[in-house]
Amino acid sequence: xxxxxxADSTFTGLTHPGVSVILPILNEEAHLRQAVASILGQKxxxxxEIILAVGPSKDRTLAIAQELAAENxxxxxVENPTGRTATALNLAIGxxxxxxxxxxxxxxxxxxxxxxxxxxxxxxxxxVNVGGIMFAQGRTxxxxxxxxxxxxxxxxxxxxxxTGGTAGPADTVYLGTFRKTALQQxxxxxxxxxxxxDWELNYRLRQAGGVIWFDPQLVVKYQPRSxxxxxxxxxxxxxxWRRAVIRNHQNTVNYRYLAPPIAVSLFTISVxxxxxxxxxLYLPALGYLSLLLVGAAVIGKSWQEKIxxxxxxxxxxxxxxxxxxxxxxxxxxxxx
Numbered sequence: 637x638x639x640x641x642x643a644d645s646t647f648t649g650l651t652h653p654g655v656s657v658i659l660p661i662l663n664e665e666a667h668l669r670q671a672v673a674s675i676l677g678q679k680x681x682x683x684x685e686i687i688l689a690v691g692p693s694k695d696r697t698l699a700i701a702q703e704l705a706a707e708n709x710x711x712x713x714v715e716n717p718t719g720r721t722a723t724a725l726n727l728a729i730g731x732x733x734x735x736x737x738x739x740x741x742x743x744x745x746x747x748x749x750x751x752x753x754x755x756x757x758x759x760x761x762x763x764v765n766v767g768g769i770m771f772a773q774g775r776t777x778x779x780x781x782x783x784x785x786x787x788x789x790x791x792x793x794x795x796x797x798x799t800g801g802t803a804g805p806a807d808t809v810y811l812g813t814f815r816k817t818a819l820q821q822x823x824x825x826x827x828x829x830x831x832x833x834d835w836e837l838n839y840r841l842r843q844a845g846g847v848i849w850f851d852p853q854l855v856v857k858y859q860p861r862s863x864x865x866x867x868x869x870x871x872x873x874x875x876x877w878r879r880a881v882i883r884n885h886q887n888t889v890n891y892r893y894l895a896p897p898i899a900v901s902l903f904t905i906s907v908x909x910x911x912x913x914x915x916x917l918y919l920p921a922l923g924y925l926s927l928l929l930v931g932a933a934v935i936g937k938s939w940q941e942k943i944x945x946x947x948x949x950x951x952x953x954x955x956x957x958x959x960x961x962x963x964x965x966x967x968x969x970x971x972x
Contacts, residue, residue, distance in 0.1 A: 640764065640822070640844045646735045646815045647759050652682030654734030655751055656816075660716070660724035661701060662691035664742035667859070668700050674745040676708065680752045686711045687728040688742075691719035697742075722825040722833040729816070729824055738813040745857040754813035757851055764818035764846035765838060767809025768854025770797050775859075780937070781944040782860035782867060790931040791949055793892040796850050806850035808838040810858075818846055828968045831877035839885055867948070868955040875959025880968045896957030899924065903954075925950075 646653055657675050661668060668688075675686055688701045690713060698715075705711040714731050716724040729737055736758065738751055757766040772783035785791030792798045797810040812834065822840045825833050838848050861867040875896065882889050903921050910918030928946040936942035 640818055640841070640846050644815060644817055646817065650682075650735075652680065653736050653755065654683040654685070655680065655736045655738050655755065655813075656728075656732035656734040657684060657686045657738045657740055657751070658689065658725060658728035658732065659686070659740050659742050660689050660691070660721045660728070661693070661697055661742045662719055662721075662724075663693045663695055664697050665693070665695035665700060667743040668697060669704070671740065671742050671744055672704055672711070674747075675740060675751075676710075677748050678746075678751045679748045680755070682755070683734065684710060684751070685733060687714060687731050688712070689714045689716045689724035689728040691716045691724060720827060720830060722827040722829055725833075726824045726827060729819055732816065735816050736813060737816050737819060739811045740856070741811065741858075743859050744811070747855060750854060750856070751813070753851075754854055757849060757854070758813060758815060761847065761849045763805075763849035764841050765809065765812045765814045766849040766851060766854065767797065767812040768851050768856065769800060770810035770858050771855045772858045772860050776862065777938075777940040778864075778944060778948075779860045779862055781941045781948045784935055784937060784941055785945060785948050785952060786858075786860060788931075788935045790927075790935060791952055793895065795892070796852075800852050801850070803851040803853075804849070806848050807842070808835045809848060809850050809854075810834075810856055812838070812848075818844075829877060829880065831873050832881050835878075836881050836885070839881070839888060864947075864951055868951050871952050871955035872959035875956040875961075876963040876967060878956075879960045879963035883965070884968065893960070896953050897960040898957075900954055900957035900961065 659671065672686060678684060688711065690698050690701050701713045705713045712731060714727050716727055725739065736755060738754060740746060754766050757763065772786040774780035774783040786798055789799055796806055797808065818841060822844055825837050829836055842848055861870055878893050903924055906917055906921035910921065928949050932942050932945035932949065936945050
């Protein structure tokens with residue numbers, strides 16, 4: 637494991653170092669202009685550049701990116717033929733001119749003070765990556781229900797970047813603002829990972845002696861999936877790739893990642909045992925369903941959410957758990 641150099645020139649002689657904002661973009665026609673506008677509206681006194689790493693989209697994403705670059709010289713378009721997020725991020729980092737890298741997604745929005753706050757946190761904490769809360773915010777009743785689930789311990793466990801908490805060192809953060817030197821020293825993002833590449837990168841940064849810093853003041857608005865099909869696919873992929881991370885870094889297992897596959901297994905065993913052995917054995921499955929109903933009644937912010945949330949929570953838990961259980965060993969090749 638590479639050790640991060642104790643000498644870092646990110647802030648040497650600079651009050652406001654330049655920041656390269658990188659965005660991996662794929663099929664973001666509906667959100668790209670809004671995301672870029674939130675970056676251009678930053679109240680940061682240093683230089684900014686925006687690097688859009690655009691994959692082979694099925695909509696007008698590339699055309700819109702090129703239009704935005706023609707309108708503002710601070711924007712750079714880098715094409716990413718693979719369409720893979722980790723590859724896009726590495727291509728953008730390779731094109732970046734400045735010593736601070738701020739990752740934003742094409743469907744995310746940041747407050748005008750976001751970059752200034754993140755840069756100051758990098759300076760004051762001596763961290764290699766700082767980030768905050770993935771603030772899910774929906775428009776439809778379904779999206780709002782998913783947003784509520786994503787901000788609750790019942791939905792996603794105790795992850796501070798979902799549920800909030802106090803500022804301090806963390807395992808990982810949402811997106812992140814990095815010292816470029818640290819990214820370069822650990823080799824950037826691992827392009828074998830389709831999902832969980834942020835967590836995996838932050839793990840390597842921590843193993844190399846870097847600090848990952850969470851601060852709830854850094855808030856990024858996130859739009860949840862709009863239907864059950866896309867939500868279950870998203871969480872199935874989360875589960876598959878979390879298992880891949882654990883295979884590659886075996887000391888990263890913790891109870892939060894094991895809870896969904898254990899819940900799926902116990903629920904299935906309970907239903908089968910109740911059906912073929914004795915109805916009494918349905919109790920664990922009924923207990924889980926009761927927990928979802930009571931939990932939805934407590935965390936739901938409207939009668940619509942209270943009705944939708946039990947199925948949303950179950951979809952998130954079971955998709956993640958099944959993805960974890962079925963994750964194939966060949967999903968990711970061994971590191972060379």
